[in-house]
Amino acid sequence: MANDTLxxxxxxxxxxxxxxxxKFPERPNxxxxxxxxxxxxxxxxxxxxxxxxxxxxxxxxVQPTMYRGRFWTMRMYAGFSTAEExxxxxxxxxxxxxxxxxxxxxxxxxxxxxxxxxxxxxxxGKVGVAIDSLADMEILFNQIDLSKVSTSxxxxxxxxxxxxxxxxxxxxxxxxxxxxxGTIQNDILKEYxxxxxxxxxxxxxxxxxxxxxxxxxxxxPLWNTISISGYHIRExxxxxxxxxxxxxxxxxxxxxxxxKAGMDIDAFAGRLSFFWNAHNNVLEEVAKYRASRRIWAxxxxxxxxxxxxxxxxxxxxxxxxxxxLTAQQPNNxxxxxxxxxxxxxxxxxxxxxxxxxxxxxxLPTTESVTIALRTQQIVAYESGLADTIDPLGGSYxxxxxxxxxxxxxxxxxxxxxxxxxxxxxxxxxYIQKEIQDSAYKWQMDVEQGKRIIVxxxxxxxxxxxxxxxxxxxxxxxxxxxxxxxxxxxxxxxxKVKATLAALxxxxxxxxxTNLIPFILEAVRAYATEGEICGVxxxxxxxxxxxxxx
Amino acid sequence: xxxxxxxVAKPGLDGxxxxxxxxxxxxxxxxxxxxxxxxxxxxxxxxxAALQDDVNVVALSLLSGAHNTLFPKVVELLKxxxxxxxxxxxxxxxxxxxxxxxxxxxxxxxFTPGTPTTKVVEFIKANVx
Numbered sequence: 001m002a003n004d005t006l007x008x009x010x011x012x013x014x015x016x017x018x019x020x021x022x023k024f025p026e027r028p029n030x031x032x033x034x035x036x037x038x039x040x041x042x043x044x045x046x047x048x049x050x051x052x053x054x055x056x057x058x059x060x061x062v063q064p065t066m067y068r069g070r071f072w073t074m075r076m077y078a079g080f081s082t083a084e085e086x087x088x089x090x091x092x093x094x095x096x097x098x099x100x101x102x103x104x105x106x107x108x109x110x111x112x113x114x115x116x117x118x119x120x121x122x123x124x125g126k127v128g129v130a131i132d133s134l135a136d137m138e139i140l141f142n143q144i145d146l147s148k149v150s151t152s153x154x155x156x157x158x159x160x161x162x163x164x165x166x167x168x169x170x171x172x173x174x175x176x177x178x179x180x181x182g183t184i185q186n187d188i189l190k191e192y193x194x195x196x197x198x199x200x201x202x203x204x205x206x207x208x209x210x211x212x213x214x215x216x217x218x219x220x221p222l223w224n225t226i227s228i229s230g231y232h233i234r235e236x237x238x239x240x241x242x243x244x245x246x247x248x249x250x251x252x253x254x255x256x257x258x259x260k261a262g263m264d265i266d267a268f269a270g271r272l273s274f275f276w277n278a279h280n281n282v283l284e285e286v287a288k289y290r291a292s293r294r295i296w297a298x299x300x301x302x303x304x305x306x307x308x309x310x311x312x313x314x315x316x317x318x319x320x321x322x323x324x325l326t327a328q329q330p331n332n333x334x335x336x337x338x339x340x341x342x343x344x345x346x347x348x349x350x351x352x353x354x355x356x357x358x359x360x361x362x363l364p365t366t367e368s369v370t371i372a373l374r375t376q377q378i379v380a381y382e383s384g385l386a387d388t389i390d391p392l393g394g395s396y397x398x399x400x401x402x403x404x405x406x407x408x409x410x411x412x413x414x415x416x417x418x419x420x421x422x423x424x425x426x427x428x429x430y431i432q433k434e435i436q437d438s439a440y441k442w443q444m445d446v447e448q449g450k451r452i453i454v455x456x457x458x459x460x461x462x463x464x465x466x467x468x469x470x471x472x473x474x475x476x477x478x479x480x481x482x483x484x485x486x487x488x489x490x491x492x493x494x495k496v497k498a499t500l501a502a503l504x505x506x507x508x509x510x511x512x513t514n515l516i517p518f519i520l521e522a523v524r525a526y527a528t529e530g531e532i533c534g535v536x537x538x539x540x541x542x543x544x545x546x547x548x549x
Numbered sequence: 550x551x552x553x554x555x556x557v558a559k560p561g562l563d564g565x566x567x568x569x570x571x572x573x574x575x576x577x578x579x580x581x582x583x584x585x586x587x588x589x590x591x592x593x594x595x596x597x598a599a600l601q602d603d604v605n606v607v608a609l610s611l612l613s614g615a616h617n618t619l620f621p622k623v624v625e626l627l628k629x630x631x632x633x634x635x636x637x638x639x640x641x642x643x644x645x646x647x648x649x650x651x652x653x654x655x656x657x658x659x660f661t662p663g664t665p666t667t668k669v670v671e672f673i674k675a676n677v678x
Contacts, residue, residue, distance in 0.1 A: 120562075126613050196563070443575070465645035
C-alpha cells in the first residue's frame, strides 16, 4: 500500500474506532498512540537506522550472534556484613549458575573510610561488605579463581584502591593482571548528580579516572575501566530518555578528559561500558536500550572519530529497577522483575542483575536471591525471548519509540553541550533539577491515581508484616575494628609509611603522573583504604555539594 | 502552616535522597517552610542545623539500614540542646520490626515505602507543637 492510500485508510479506520471508543472511553493518561503503522516510521532506512547486529550503528546489538552464542552474564549484585559472609554468598551464587560476580560494598568502603572512622558509625556492613584492607579482599575471594570469574565492583570515588586490591589478590593467586576480567563502576559524575558517594572534587576525580584508563590499557587490558551509569539517575527519578541522555553526556565528558590527557581514542574507548536500569514499561525500555546503542555509536564515530568498531559499541550491564519494588505485597515484585528481565533481554543486555522481592524492606535473603537468579534462567531457557536477535526490531511501535527516545535524548545532550558539558551542567545543578522534577511528577502521578502501582494505590490489602528478613547485626563494626588492629600489628609499618608518602608526593604532581602504581604499592603493603584515601583527601580536598530543592 | 519550619535531613552516609527531596517539596507545597540539609550529615550537624534554624519538625530519611543507630542519636542531641518540643519523624527502608524501638527512642512516626506525601503532611499538622 502506498503511503497516501495508507494515510486515507488509516484515517477511515481511526474515525470508526474513535466512534466505538466514544461508548467505551480509552484509559486516560496513556502516552503512546493507540496503534502504530508504517506511517509512524516514515523514512525508515534499515541499513542506516538499524544495520545488522555487531555492525554500525549497533541498534540491534553489539555482537553478531548475541544470545545464540552465549547468554548474558547472570551477575547478581551481592555483599553484606563481613568478607567471610559475602564470600559464602558469592560461592553459593556461582554454584547455582551465576556466571559472574558483582560486589556490593558498604558505604564507608564506598566513601573511603575505615570501619573504625567516626563517620562510619552505624553503616559498617549494612548495604554491602566492609573492606578495610587487602586482608579483607583476600577473604572475599577465598577459593574463587580470579582467572576464571569476571567481577564487577560497584565502587566509584575509591575505585582505584579497590581495583589495586583485586590485582593484589590475583597476584597472590598467581593470576597476572593481564588475565583479569571485570568492571569497576568508576563513574564519579553520576555520584555528584544522583548517587552521592563522592569524595574528592571533580578535577582530581577525573584525573584518577583517566589514570585508571591509562594504567589498564597497558596492564589490565581486559578490564572494563568504567561503567557509565544511568541506573542511579533513573532510580533518582529520571525518565527513560533522561537516563540515557545524562549518562551519555557523562560518557562524552570522560572521553574528552582522556583525549585531553593525551590518550588515543581507540586505545581506551573499547573498554568503556554502560549500566542501564530495567524499569516497568517493557517496550519503552527495549526502545531505550536500542536508542542508546545507536546514539553512542554515532557520537563515537562522528564526533570523536573512533576507527575501531569496538570503540563504537555501547556494551551494557542492566539491573532491574529497585525503585519499582514495592514494600506492599512483596511477592508481586517477582512478577515485576520477570517483566524487567524480559525488557533487558529483548534489548540485548550483556549482563544482568535481578533484584529480589524483599529489597524494598531489607537486603535479600538467600531464598529470595535464588528466585531472582532463577527468573533470569527461566527467561533464558524457557521463554524464547533469547532465541533470536533483537526480536522487536521492525515493530512499528518499537521503532517509532526508539526514534522518539533518541530524539529526546539528543535534545538533552545538545542542551548539556551548550551548558559546557556534563561537569558544568552538574555544577550548575541543571541535571539534578531535571531529575528531581521528574521524580516529583512521578510521585504526584501516583498519589493522584494517574499512575497505578498494584498493591500501593490500587488493589491494596491488609497484610501481616513480612517475616524472615535479612538482618546485619551491629557486631560487624567491632569485628572489622579487630581485623584492622590485627593488620596494623602484623604489617611492616615503616613500609606503609613510605608507600603513603610516595603516593602523597605523586598526588602533588600533575595528571601525567599516574597514581595507580603508587596506590598498588600501598595496597600491597596492607595500608588500609582509609589511610590511602586519607592521603588523597589531604592533597585533593573533599567535594561539598550544594543542594537545591 | 507557614509558621511551621521543617528540617528534612539525611543522616549517615546514604546518598539515596529521591524520597527526602520529594517529601521536602511536598511539604513546601503544603505550605510549610522547608529546609533540606543535603546528604551525608552527622547527627551532630543535623541537631545543630535544627537549633540554628529553630525548626519545629525534623524529618529524617535513611535507606542504608543505619537508622537504629543514627535516628535515636539525633533525638538525644536535640534534647541535649534543649529542643524538647521538636517533632522528629523518620522515613526510608525501615523494617516493621524496628519501628517500636525507634518510637520508644522518640521518633514520633516512621513512614515506610509507598506512603503518600499527604499522609506525612497530615501527621505533621496533627502533631506539631
